[in-house]
């Protein structure tokens with residue numbers, strides 16, 4: 573079983589930055605991420621949206637920030653594993669830290685940092701026949717690389733920011749995009765809607781709902797219904813993208829014996845420790861009075877947590893030295909593909 577000083581559960585922006593800090597301060601560190609790629613919400617929910625309030629950038633898209641954080645973390649050589657959804661954590665009976673279990677592996681950790689954010693991204697299911705049959709083969713709940721849609725006819729479903737953002741992201745690549753929403757009004761930002769209305773290859777259809785996805789080895793067409801008249805129509809499409817959003821679900825995290833406030837782990841903001849010694853948490857997945865769900869806040873929480881984790885692992889160590897004063901740095905790892 574692989575053994576680490578620190579196992580970080582969740583490879584979103586906060587978990588990735590935590591991996592950088594942990595390695596800079598000499599901890600053998602591993603990050604376990606349930607999705608196939610790192611970056612959390614930046615990667616999964618708004619890859620193409622510019623972010624304006626991350627220190628050091630006048631504006632950076634979610635995808636680019638995720639890539640920068642990944643490159644920074646991998647530079648210092650933590651072990652990063654994707655497709656590793658942590659199901660269970662348990663204190664070892666001999667008291668030597670914890671065991672962490674995913675469906676196919678087990679890890680040993682002297683300490684844990686939980687950075688699971690919103691938890692597992694559980695998409696709201698598309699209420700349409702056959703959608704499940706084509707999942708990830710023409711029906712998408714998370715955007716794959718946008719080049720997947722080059723020259724395709726794409727149907728986007730939904731009326732909130734996710735649907736509008738994804739329509740805008742797809743328009744420059746796809747041959748045509750049809751946006752359907754079952755209500756006459758959209759909930760997303762007016763500016764996004766204005767840009768969509770101006771895009772020459774996007775058409776908006778309201779109030780319409782998706783009834784059925786049809787195809788053979790690939791999606792060939794969809795059947796949609798005009799909500800008022802109930803009239804149905806078949807449209808040829810190559811792909812369907814659900815912008816119906818995600819249901820927050822901490823999933824297995826709820827079973828780990830950690831104190832919760834709703835969907836968030838309760839921590840002491842002075843230490844970022846949970847109710848269990850040796851288990852710390854940071855980022856969107858934590859709650860304390862005054863908590864603000866921002867990337868910047870998560871980064872700050874990681875600094876606090878890392879000082880405490882160092883002290884927990886070696887009580888002679890206090891605080892967190894400036895990186896500029898570190899006498900030994902970890903050996904940089906060769907660049908890894910993102």
Ligand SMILES: Cc1cc2nc3c(=O)[nH]c(=O)nc-3n(C[C@H](O)[C@H](O)[C@H](O)COP(=O)(O)OP(=O)(O)OC[C@H]3O[C@@H](n4cnc5c(N)ncnc54)[C@H](O)[C@@H]3O)c2cc1C
Pocket residue numbers: 581582583584585586587604605606607610611612613614617618622623624625626656657658659687688689690691692693733823824825854855856857865866867868870
């Ligand atoms: C549309 C949108 C726009 C936003 N705009 C901004 C903005 O402008 N500025 C800003 O500061 N913030 C913004 N945010 C918020 C920001 O994205 C979050 O604060 C940030 O992503 C939190 O990072 P995190 O690492 O804590 O959690 P997440 O990004 O949610 O990452 C958590 C990771 O943990 C993984 N995970 C969950 N459970 C497990 C498990 N059991 N095992 C292994 N892995 C697990 C998840 O797959 C995920 O990758 C925005 C959010 C959204 C949705």
